[in-house]
Amino acid sequence: MRISFMRKLGLASSLALAAGAIAVPGAMATVTEAMLRSVPGAEWLTYGGDYAEQRFSPLKQINEYNVDQLGLAWYADMDSARGQEATPLVHDGVLYVTTAWSMVKAYDAKTGKPLWAFDPKVPRSTLYRACCDAVNRGVALYGDKLFVAALDGRLLALDQKTGKVLWEKVTVPNQTDYTITGAPRIVKGRVLIGAAGSEYMARGYIAAYDTETGKEVWRFNTVPGNPAKGFGAEGINKAAHEAAAKTWGNKWWELGGGGTVWDSITYDPETNLVLFGTGNAEPWNPAANGRAGDSLYTSSIVAVNADTGQYAWHYQETPEDRWDFDSDQQITVADIVINGEKRHVALHAPKNGHVYVLDVKTGKFLSGTPWVPVNWATGLDPETGRPNINPDAKYEKTGKAFVSLPGAVGAHSWQPQSYSPKTGYLYIPTNLAGWPYLAAKDWKPGAIGWKIGMDGYAVSMPADLKIQEGAKAATKGQLVAWDVANRKAAWKIELKGPSNGGVLSTAGNLVFQGTSSGEFVAYTADKGEQLWSFPAQTGIIAAPMTYTIDGEQYVAVLAGWGGVWDVATGVLANKGGAGRNISRLLVFKLGAKGELPAPPPMNQMVLDPPPFTGTQAQATHGGQLYGRYCAMCHGDAAISGSLNPDLRHSGVIASADALKAIVIGGQLHQMGMVSFKAALKPADAEDIRMYIIKRANEDKALASR
Missing domain, CATH: 2.140.10.10 (Quinoprotein alcohol dehydrogenase-like superfamily)
Structure with a gap:
C-alpha cells in the first residue's frame, strides 16, 4: 500500500x-x-x-x-x-x-x-x-x-x-x-x-x-x-x-x-x-x-x-x-x-426520475414530482402516485x-x-x-451471467461518429x-x-x-x-x-x-x-498546504487489431453473445472504461486458442474472468473474437477520420 x-x-x-x-x-x-x-x-x-x-x-x-x-x-x-x-x-x-x-x-x-x-x-x-x-x-x-x-x-x-x-x-x-x-x-x-x-x-x-x-x-x-x-x-x-x-x-x-x-x-x-x-x-x-x-x-x-x-x-x-x-x-x-x-416524511429520489414524499408511519403517498426529463411514464396519479406508463x-x-x-x-x-x-x-x-x-427473441436463462432477457447487441452503440x-x-x-x-x-x-x-x-x-x-x-x-x-x-x-x-x-x-x-x-x-x-x-x-504528487501519465493506446477474417454471420452471432455475457464488464460495443481490459486492444484476440483458453478454459479465473463453458461452446468463443476484431477495425477506421 x-x-x-x-x-x-x-x-x-x-x-x-x-x-x-x-x-x-x-x-x-x-x-x-x-x-x-x-x-x-x-x-x-x-x-x-x-x-x-x-x-x-x-x-x-x-x-x-x-x-x-x-x-x-x-x-x-x-x-x-x-x-x-x-x-x-x-x-x-x-x-x-x-x-x-x-x-x-x-x-x-x-x-x-x-x-x-x-x-x-x-x-x-x-x-x-x-x-x-x-x-x-x-x-x-x-x-x-x-x-x-x-x-x-x-x-x-x-x-x-x-x-x-x-x-x-x-x-x-x-x-x-x-x-x-x-x-x-x-x-x-x-x-x-x-x-x-x-x-x-x-x-x-x-x-x-x-x-x-x-x-x-x-x-x-x-x-x-x-x-x-x-x-x-x-x-x-x-x-x-x-x-x-x-x-x-x-x-x-x-x-x-x-x-x-x-x-x-x-x-x-x-x-x-x-x-x-x-x-x-x-x-x-x-x-x-x-x-x-x-x-x-x-x-x-x-x-x-x-x-x-x-x-x-x-x-x-x-x-x-x-x-x-x-x-x-x-x-x-x-x-x-x-x-x-408539519409532516414526518421519507424523501426518495429513485432511478425512475421522480422525487417522492411519503408518510413514514403509514407509507401514504404525499407527492411525486419529476426532477429530470421522463418519457417512460406520462405522469403520476395525483392520489396514489401510480405511474401512467407510456405504451411505447x-x-x-x-x-x-x-x-x-x-x-x-x-x-x-x-x-x-x-x-x-x-x-x-x-x-x-x-x-x-x-x-x-x-x-x-426466444430468450432462455443461461447457467451463468445476467438473466435480463434483453438484446444488448441490437441496441449497442454503432461505429457511427454522428450517432x-x-x-x-x-x-x-x-x-x-x-x-x-x-x-x-x-x-x-x-x-x-x-x-x-x-x-x-x-x-x-x-x-x-x-x-x-x-x-x-x-x-x-x-x-x-x-x-x-x-x-x-x-x-x-x-x-x-x-x-x-x-x-x-x-x-x-x-x-x-x-x-x-x-x-x-x-x-x-x-x-x-x-x-x-x-x-x-x-x-x-x-489552512493546510498539502499537495498531491504529480499523476502518472495517461496511457495512450492506439488501435491496431488483426484483420477481420470471419463472416458477417459470425460477427452478428458473436455480437449477440458479447452483448449478453461480456458487455457488463468489458463495455458496450466492446469499448471498455478505465477499469477492465478493452478487448479491442488485447493481444489475445489475435489467437483463437488464447481466447478460448480464457473464455472456455477459465485461464484468468483468479483475476475475475471465470470460465463461461457452462453457457458457451468453443465455436461461440470464436464468434465473439470475430465480433471484437470486426468492431475494433471499424473503430480504428472511425478514429482516422
Whole structure:
C-alpha cells in the first residue's frame, strides 16, 4: 500500500502495518444506541451521518466565508485500482474506511497515521457476479466492534482497536448469485444488511444479526417464494407474501425474482420502523419468463418492524418494472411543513426520475414530482402516485427498441443525496442519460451471467461518429438542489458527465460534492455558488463526510473512478473526463498546504487489431453473445472504461486458442474472468473474437477520420 507519509513513519512502522496492525492507543469509548440516535457533531458514526440518513452536519467552522482557505491536510493511497464508493466513519479520533474488495483501513483521523489494515481476501473470481465493480460503501460501528460486509457474501465483525476478526458469517443464500456492496447499519444492537444480485437468480431480502454473535434474528424476503412451499416466508409475514404472489405470474420463483436490498436502509426511532429500498424485478423483460403484474415488492420502499422484521407497509414506485428502475437509492427521513402542516416524511429520489414524499408511519403517498426529463411514464396519479406508463415504453409488447429517459443507470443511482434542514433542500446527484431497451427473441436463462432477457447487441452503440457525438452531447450530469416543500428545483449545477459523487451539506451553508471530471467542489447551500475546488486527479463517486478533532474541522472524501458507469457504458464511460482511477483518501482542513504528487501519465493506446477474417454471420452471432455475457464488464460495443481490459486492444484476440483458453478454459479465473463453458461452446468463443476484431477495425477506421 502506498501511503504518502510512510517515509515519516519509518521502516519499523511500515513493517508493522504490513504485518497487520498498529493497535489504536488508549481506551476507546464504545458506540452506544444513544450515540447513534443523537450523533455527536464532532463524529461521523454511521453511513448516512445519522439514523435519518440526512448527511447534514451541524459543524460550521468551515463555512461559506472561509472555505476558500481549505487545503489538503493528509492523504493515503489505496492498494486497489477499482472504483471507490465508501463513506469514512470517525470515532474517538480514528477514521475507518473501506476500499474496493471490501478491505478496511484505520487511520489516525488527525495525522493520517495508518493504524491497522484488514483484508477479507475476497476471491477475485467473485467479480463475475458483481454487476458493477468490486466496490464497498463502508462499515458500521457498535460497541467495540466494526462491521463490514464482504463482496462474496460474508458479514464480519472486527475489533475496532486492532482489526482482528471476532466473528464472520455467510449471510447470502448462495455464493453463486449474490454479492454485497452496501454498508451495514446498526439498529438496536443488531447489524442489518441485504445483498445484490437482481440480474442473476437472486431473491431479495434484508436480515438482522446479533452484533455479539452474528446469529440471525430476523429476515424479510422481498419476493414471495414457491407457493407450494408456503411462499418461503416467515410466519409473521406469510400474509404479506401471499398478497405479493398475486402480482407476479408464471413461475417467477424459478429465477429468484430480484428485488434485492443492495443499498438503502434507514431506521426511524420515532416509528420503530426500518425503511429500505428494493431492486428491479428479474428478468427486466417481463415476457422473458411470463412475468405479469406489479411484481411486489420490487422497485419499492418497504417498511418493517425493527424488532421482528414484520411487514408494516410498502410503496411501489415503479410497478411492473422493466427498465431496471431500482428503488435502492438512499431514503432520507425529515420533518417538513407541507400545506401548513408539519409532516414526518421519507424523501426518495429513485432511478425512475421522480422525487417522492411519503408518510413514514403509514407509507401514504404525499407527492411525486419529476426532477429530470421522463418519457417512460406520462405522469403520476395525483392520489396514489401510480405511474401512467407510456405504451411505447413496453418494449416487450411493441417488439421495438425504446430509448428511456431516464435510463437503467438512473436519474439518481447509489450516490448519496443530502438534506439540509437549514435550507429545506434535498441535494441530488443527478444523471441525465438515456438507455436503449429491446426484448430478446426466444430468450432462455443461461447457467451463468445476467438473466435480463434483453438484446444488448441490437441496441449497442454503432461505429457511427454522428450517432456517438449526439449521444455524448445528450449525456451529462447535474447537482440539483430540490426545494421539497415547493416541489421544484431551487438551483442546478451543470456537470460534464454522469456518475458524479455523493453529497454532504453543512451548517456552514456549504454543499460538498466530487465530480466524475476529477474535482472536489464546495458550493453555497442556499444559492449553489461555487466557492472552492480541489483537483483530485481522478473521478470521485463516493460521498464526503466531516468531523472535528482538537477544535479543528476536517472534510474527508474517498476518490477513485469506477463503478457501473465506467464498466458498462462503452464510448460514454469517460464522458465526465476522468479517464483513470487513482484511489486515494483525501482529508482537508482550513489552512493546510498539502499537495498531491504529480499523476502518472495517461496511457495512450492506439488501435491496431488483426484483420477481420470471419463472416458477417459470425460477427452478428458473436455480437449477440458479447452483448449478453461480456458487455457488463468489458463495455458496450466492446469499448471498455478505465477499469477492465478493452478487448479491442488485447493481444489475445489475435489467437483463437488464447481466447478460448480464457473464455472456455477459465485461464484468468483468479483475476475475475471465470470460465463461461457452462453457457458457451468453443465455436461461440470464436464468434465473439470475430465480433471484437470486426468492431475494433471499424473503430480504428472511425478514429482516422
